[in-house]
Amino acid sequence: MQPPRLEISNIVKDFGGRRVVDDVDLTVMPGQVTCLLGPSGCGKSTTLRIIAGVESQDSGTINVDGKLVCNGAMSLPPEQRNIGLMFQDFALFPHLTVAQNVSFGLAGRKVTDRVHELLGKVGMASHIDDYPHQLSGGEQQRVALARALAPRPRIMLMDEPFSGLDDRLRDDIRDETLAVLKSEGTAVLLVTHEPGEAMRMADEIALMRDGKIVQRGAPYNIYNAPVDIQAAAFFSDINVIRGKVEGALTDTPFGQFLAPGVPDGTDVDIVIRPQHLKIEFDRAGRGPSPTPVEGTAARGVVERARFMGASSLVEFRMDFDGSILKAVVPSVFLPKPGMPLWLMIRRDRCFVFAKE
Numbered sequence: 001m002q003p004p005r006l007e008i009s010n011i012v013k014d015f016g017g018r019r020v021v022d023d024v025d026l027t028v029m030p031g032q033v034t035c036l037l038g039p040s041g042c043g044k045s046t047t048l049r050i051i052a053g054v055e056s057q058d059s060g061t062i063n064v065d066g067k068l069v070c071n072g073a074m075s076l077p078p079e080q081r082n083i084g085l086m087f088q089d090f091a092l093f094p095h096l097t098v099a100q101n102v103s104f105g106l107a108g109r110k111v112t113d114r115v116h117e118l119l120g121k122v123g124m125a126s127h128i129d130d131y132p133h134q135l136s137g138g139e140q141q142r143v144a145l146a147r148a149l150a151p152r153p154r155i156m157l158m159d160e161p162f163s164g165l166d167d168r169l170r171d172d173i174r175d176e177t178l179a180v181l182k183s184e185g186t187a188v189l190l191v192t193h194e195p196g197e198a199m200r201m202a203d204e205i206a207l208m209r210d211g212k213i214v215q216r217g218a219p220y221n222i223y224n225a226p227v228d229i230q231a232a233a234f235f236s237d238i239n240v241i242r243g244k245v246e247g248a249l250t251d252t253p254f255g256q257f258l259a260p261g262v263p264d265g266t267d268v269d270i271v272i273r274p275q276h277l278k279i280e281f282d283r284a285g286r287g288p289s290p291t292p293v294e295g296t297a298a299r300g301v302v303e304r305a306r307f308m309g310a311s312s313l314v315e316f317r318m319d320f321d322g323s324i325l326k327a328v329v330p331s332v333f334l335p336k337p338g339m340p341l342w343l344m345i346r347r348d349r350c351f352v353f354a355k356e
């Protein structure tokens with residue numbers, strides 16, 4: 001089997017006595033995009049800077065293609081690591097043309113071919129003789145990508161590379177960048193604080209919090225099987241229903257939920273994303289009959305409904321405790337405030353977390 005393109009193990013970094021990177025392990029396989037995702041200040045950029053070699057770790061090892069790049073005893077300088085970098089505030093050389101920017105630092109007979117190939121891939125072939133000030137932000141970004149890829153790095157490190165771009169442009173550039181990276185077969189470690197960006201770009205997401213990787217997996221798995229309530233809440237709004245465990249079950253107004261292995265008397269949070277609440281109409285003051293999959297319906301009264309474009313957001317005030325639950329419904333669903341409706345929770349769509 002191929003070794004991981006990048007493998008970092010037990011990386012630790014303290015700043016002023018505070019642990020900023022706390023025993024981080026990560027792997028990126030050849031041709032794969034791994035996103036290091038987490039809130040601002042959780043240590044993502046520091047991890048990336050350590051991999052790039054512009055910051056040194058206190059302990060831990062880094063391997064590229066199974067070859068040691070640094071550990072406690074040795075450290076290759078950044079330029080010998082065969083790593084490409086792309087950051088938000090990338091800067092093209094203002095006095096060099098697009099072609100000169102892309103070929104900067106490269107030597108050999110094939111450089112011109114490579115520059116043409118890459119500028120073609122990023123859709124900038126017609127700007128080959130332009131200077132950076134003649135390009136838009138998105139165009140500069142494309143050139144920066146071509147420049148970073150020109151020396152065929154073994155791995156590309158990207159730190160919030162799209163955050164300087166406006167929303168619509170950003171989606172296009174993300175997709176184009178991903179297509180170019182995939183066509184080059186480059187392994188990528190991308191840092192972002194935006195779950196949407198990570199879901200869009202990543203083959204694998206490593207979720208980071210307070211210096212630690214708390215969960216790793218494919219976007220689908222991270223979204224649908226979060227390790228804890230914070231991991232669930234990082235990706236969308238959530239609804240939380242509280243309960244207490246008795247005999248591995250929790251009784252709630254929505255019926256019983258399984259809580260296997262959780263000791264009696266433990267408080268639990270039952271977490272459901274707004275798009276997974278099921279809404280049923282009121283039938284002469286009664287809701288639908290309970291089912292094994294969806295449990296018991298609980299009645300709520302519409303507090304407000306908002307049209308969001310692709311979906312509608314409906315807020316309910318629940319009869320059982322006066323709390324608000326939010327439901328997201330595809331397309332247009334705008335019930336009037338005051339209307340009674342019934343909510344159900346599919347057991348395979350919710351997460352049950354024991355409280356610490």
Ligand SMILES: Nc1ncnc2c1ncn2[C@@H]1O[C@H](COP(=O)(O)OP(=O)(O)OP(=O)(O)O)[C@@H](O)[C@H]1O
Binds near residue numbers: 041044193
């Ligand atoms: N050179 C430094 N000296 C002291 N503290 C630092 C240094 N670099 C980073 N930190 C601190 O380490 C913590 C993690 O920073 P880091 O930039 O890695 O986080 P991040 O997850 O990338 O956040 P952001 O997305 O805001 O950049 C922050 O609290 C930051 O203030």
